[in-house]
Amino acid sequence: MKLSDFKYHLPPELIAQHPLAERSASRLLSLDGATGALRHLQFTDLPSCLDPGDLLVFNNTRVIPARLWGQKETGGRVEILIERLTGTSTALAHIRSSKSPRPGTRIFLTAAEGDEPGPWQLEVSGREGALFALRAPEGVALPTILGAIGHMPLPPYIQRADEVIDQSRYQTVYAEREGAVAAPTAGLHFTDALLAELQAKGIERATVTLHVGAGTFQPVRVERIEEHQMHSEYLEVDEALCAAVAATRNRGGRVVAVGTTAVRSLESAACGGGKVAPLTGDTDIFIYPGYRFRVVDAMITNFHLSESTLLMLVSAFAGREAIATAYREAIAQRYRFFSYGDAMFITPSPDALEQR
Structure with a gap:
């Protein structure tokens, strides 16, 4: 595939430069990968997208003032x-x-x-x-x-110096393990109240650790994306996460990754049939269209940069055309983009999942 297949134009004013006053006040664009159907929601509507018995997998890394x-x-x-x-x-x-x-x-x-x-x-x-x-x-x-x-390492597209508010808001409320130099931004929308609401509905929760590196902002510099060399990041998938995934499979629930870092963690630890095995070490997994997802059944994610590896990942999950259409709609509806921006809830296209 060509790099230019993942190019889109974003008006600069849609790049969120500051967080909203409330974490969960973000918008949520729901994309059904099977039909291409879009729904405009608020992030507080997330419980309506999930079913009792589903498993949310969070990345519990904590950003250091790097x-x-x-x-x-x-x-x-x-x-x-x-x-x-x-x-x-x-x-x-x-x-x-x-x-x-x-x-x-x-x-x-x-x-x-x-x-x-x-x-x-x-x-x-x-x-x-x-x-x-x-x-x-x-x-x-x-x-x-x-x-x-040290100062919080805001991404290069946030064109201002870090402020006191970033010490808490460029950090998830469930961050525990220090080591990231970029936030797992899909998790920035969650509040303690929303997590409690999800738990009350019967949504299960588990964690992985992937220390996000600055390489996440590294541009793809080759036209044939298969030739791109992915950066490495430190990862831990433990026995508790593996047991949670197995229990979810047994009860017929879905494994829902919160962010592309959780997706990459789960897929790095995949051992086939929707199962995962404990894994500690570096991962450089590169997911682009043609990849078959072995663990993840749905994902929550922010909007990603044009021609980025993360845009390729979500395109592999929901289909390149479906993602392109969703992004055009998000731009038309003035969604806020990137780290401090709005979010998506995505389910897979029919051919995105491995036979399980």
Whole structure:
């Protein structure tokens, strides 16, 4: 398939720059992948899309304040985006500066872009491909530095500096496991009250952990999408999740993934027949049209960037034409797009699921 098959035009004013006052006040566009039928709902209508016995699978990763600023000993300004914590005092990171720092370079950190350096510093200890290995001084925990002066790593299409509100709103209410540098944004719409309503209706709940990396915003740079090399992210699927999926299958319920990260987690751990097995490690699964879903029966997701791997994933699930039609309708109806935007509830096209 061609990259241009997944291109659409989005008026810039539809890119949500701030969260709504209430998490669950978002709109919800429901797409029936079998018929292509669309329904315009509110996110608070989600319980009506689900049946007792269905299983919602959430990604419980927690976003860390991964963006830092600083300057080199030469005075050159540096912007750091932590990609992955590799130890108590070490990490891999993207670094933006006029010249790439060499091993041994010390970076004196600032509380904000353009500020004077404070007491914190990091040292470049090496390089792994496009990422730089960073090390905090002996006895200093990197999370301590991030907690003191780190900034929430808002996506590049949010064209403003992070604000206090982002510390809570660019985070799901059920976030537990620190390690993500981008939020699993389909989960941002959920409130404690909505979760309680779903539980009262008999909707079951389980979690996976996938620490979303900055690679989620990496553009596809090849025209033949089959040639794209997907980025890797750390994943944990445990025995409790596997048991929950098995119980859902036994009672005839659906496995409903909250977000594409939950989709990728479940499908990475798939072992056929709608079953999953425990899995810990990195995943670079790339899902595009032609893929047959082995676990996921429905999904909740936000709207995705043009020509992105996530747009390809939802197109694989509901059908490329159905997704294209849904996006045209969303644009016509002035839905809000991307991380702080509105959501979709999607069921699969007839040929999207593996025989189970």
